[in-house]
Amino acid sequence: MTRIGYLRARRKQEIEELKHQIYVDKIYIDLTDEFGFCDYESLKAMLEQAGGSDTIVVRRLNDVADDIGQLCNFLSTLKEKGTELVLLDPMQSGILSDRGYELLSFISNFIKEKESCYQSKQSKPGRPVKPYPSGFLDVYKEYRDGRFNGKEAAKRLAINYDKFRNLVKVFEFKA
Template sequence: MARVGYLRVRRKQEIEEFENKAKVDKIFIDLTDEFGFTNGDSLKSMLEQLEFQDTVVIRNLCDVADDVIELRKFIVTLRDMDVALVMLESNDLSILTPQGYETLSMIVEFQKDKAKGQQLKQMKAGRPSKPYPPNFLEVYEAYRTKNVNGSKSVKGLSGPEAAKKLSISYNKFRELVKIFELKV
């Protein structure tokens, strides 16, 4: 059961400070660009060399991930190997609890779903589809509202009137109504 450290640094002083605080058997270091980003070769190497029930010491979670997907992957790796995590600059380890992990997993799935939607939107051929006109719901409700006398044949707004209020063609209005009323 080794105690290993990992950090991303830009300056030698950061390494020295970490060594003094962390008290680790081995340190894995990735040098960063001016914005704190790195290719993470040392992190990958550390994760490959970890053994069951080792302890990993880091400054904070920003050192091990650039986004929540990477953070979740890091935490999964530690959990699978029963590796303890020590953060020197944070007292909040709630992300490592089962509830914290579940929350993180939900965020990752949310981001994946949103990214998939964006990708599908970009792949669609032709003009980009526009959302409903800004006041569509208000006009639609007026279009579907019956007059006070209760007659089914008389509506609050006719289709052409509704289209005119939305500044779109009547055919486009009918198309939007069909899409809006579609039951899946």
């Protein structure tokens, strides 16, 4: 059972301060650039060495990941190994629960799906097309309630009648 520390730091002072805050058997340190980014070589080495009976101590989750996907990967690696994680920042400790991990996973998947949709939209050739004109739903409801005919609906939407009919077909299509 080894107590392992991990730190991402830019200055010697940060390293010295952490060494006085925690008591660990071994410490892994990644040095950062001026913006706080690093290559995570020490983190990777630490994760390879850590076992099921070990405890990893970090200041905060920002030290082990730059985005939610990386954070989810880090936490799932620890779960798979059965390694305990201790955070020095008490405000972040709630994320270590199963519910906190589920929430992070949901957010990570949500972001991936939205990015995928956005990339698909960006890669589609041609001019972007707005599927429905502004106010379509309100006009459609009144049209279906029989308050006016399709030509009047098209006029209210400032589109031609054929376009309105096609939009209604697409809108009402049942898959």
